Amino acid sequence: MWFAILPSSQLKNKPVGLKRLGKDIVLWKDAQNRVNCIEDICVHRKAKLSKGKVVNGNLQCPFHGFEYYGDGKVTVIPAYGRKYKVEDRFRVKNYYVFEKFDFIWIWLGEEKPESAPKFFDDINESFSYSDYGELWRVPFTRSVENQLDVMHLPFVHYNTIGKSGKTVVNGPVVKWIDSDKFFFYVFNEKEKGFIAKKPEELKIEDSSIYLEFIFPNVWQNHISENVRVVAFFSPVDKESSIVYIRFYIKLSKIKFIDRLVAKSGMAFNKIILHQDKRIVETQKHNIFDDLLVQGDLPIMEFRKRIVKNKELFKDFLP
Numbered sequence: 001m002w003f004a005i006l007p008s009s010q011l012k013n014k015p016v017g018l019k020r021l022g023k024d025i026v027l028w029k030d031a032q033n034r035v036n037c038i039e040d041i042c043v044h045r046k047a048k049l050s051k052g053k054v055v056n057g058n059l060q061c062p063f064h065g066f067e068y069y070g071d072g073k074v075t076v077i078p079a080y081g082r083k084y085k086v087e088d089r090f091r092v093k094n095y096y097v098f099e100k101f102d103f104i105w106i107w108l109g110e111e112k113p114e115s116a117p118k119f120f121d122d123i124n125e126s127f128s129y130s131d132y133g134e135l136w137r138v139p140f141t142r143s144v145e146n147q148l149d150v151m152h153l154p155f156v157h158y159n160t161i162g163k164s165g166k167t168v169v170n171g172p173v174v175k176w177i178d179s180d181k182f183f184f185y186v187f188n189e190k191e192k193g194f195i196a197k198k199p200e201e202l203k204i205e206d207s208s209i210y211l212e213f214i215f216p217n218v219w220q221n222h223i224s225e226n227v228r229v230v231a232f233f234s235p236v237d238k239e240s241s242i243v244y245i246r247f248y249i250k251l252s253k254i255k256f257i258d259r260l261v262a263k264s265g266m267a268f269n270k271i272i273l274h275q276d277k278r279i280v281e282t283q284k285h286n287i288f289d290d291l292l293v294q295g296d297l298p299i300m301e302f303r304k305r306i307v308k309n310k311e312l313f314k315d316f317l318p
């Protein structure tokens with residue numbers, strides 16, 4: 001399974017050491033500008049490789065100059081001389097990496113990846129964007145679920161995006177598009193003395209708002225054809241995750257102007273994000289004691305997949 005872990009802009013010429021998916025990893029770009037990812041620990045005497053540098057496309061340990069190839073194998077031990085053929089046991093774990101849409105994904109799972117990570121096909125080069133990221137002191141399940149939550153708007157965002165006070169949550173309707181992607185349609189309305197409708201009583205065509213989610217950690221709010229908010233929820237460890245937000249705009253056909261609009265619009269997105277963070281960080285980390293209600297349907301769909309992958313996610317879920 002592919003996990004979105006880092007915006008491409010944060011990986012330049014130097015190696016970058018990160019904690020992601022409960023593991024210490026190091027990323028670097030080789031001579032072909034491809035991203036490589038291995039465990040951030042030298043097989044020799046366990047120094048952090050991310051403190052080293054890139055030499056001829058390989059990652060060089062800062063301690064004794066051991067050079068690592070992208071597959072995790074040591075290719076040079078300088079103390080033996082560069083001609084020496086290094087034994088196969090000198091290796092660390094490597095991870096499959098994919099870079100696209102200005103983002104980096106790593107593969108989690110024993111088997112090899114069969115296809116590329118999914119993204120939103122309708123976001124193309126004609127969009128400009130601004131971006132922002134911050135650490136939340138909750139596991140990624142909590143940060144993802146906040147973005148699947150259509151009930152909190154009139155409460156958490158009572159003076160911003162929830163201002164209209166639509167507290168009654170009809171549905172919502174969740175529709176799986178393929179094995180990893182679902183859409184969810186929102187039918188919230190003001191309290192008028194009626195009981196919320198069940199999803200089967202609703203028609204997708206009657207909803208004016210829909211959002212998209214790609215399991216495990218990419219989300220899109222389809223505000224309009226030309227305005228989108230995308231979020232990546234990158235698991236750090238059992239206690240924390242990083243939320244990366246992108247505000248995509250395609251309004252004027254002039255990239256420079258769109259970028260300016262996207263940049264100024266990010267200020268508002270940050271206000272919304274901080275209204276969420278303030279509450280979400282108070283949640284208990286373990287999701288399995290929650291008592292969910294009908295309005296939590298998108299969260300329930302997400303959890304079905306979480307439960308299926310519990311073993312695979314054990315390093316970063318409480």
Ligand SMILES: [Fe+2]
Nearest residue numbers: 146152156276
């Ligand atoms: Fe929110």
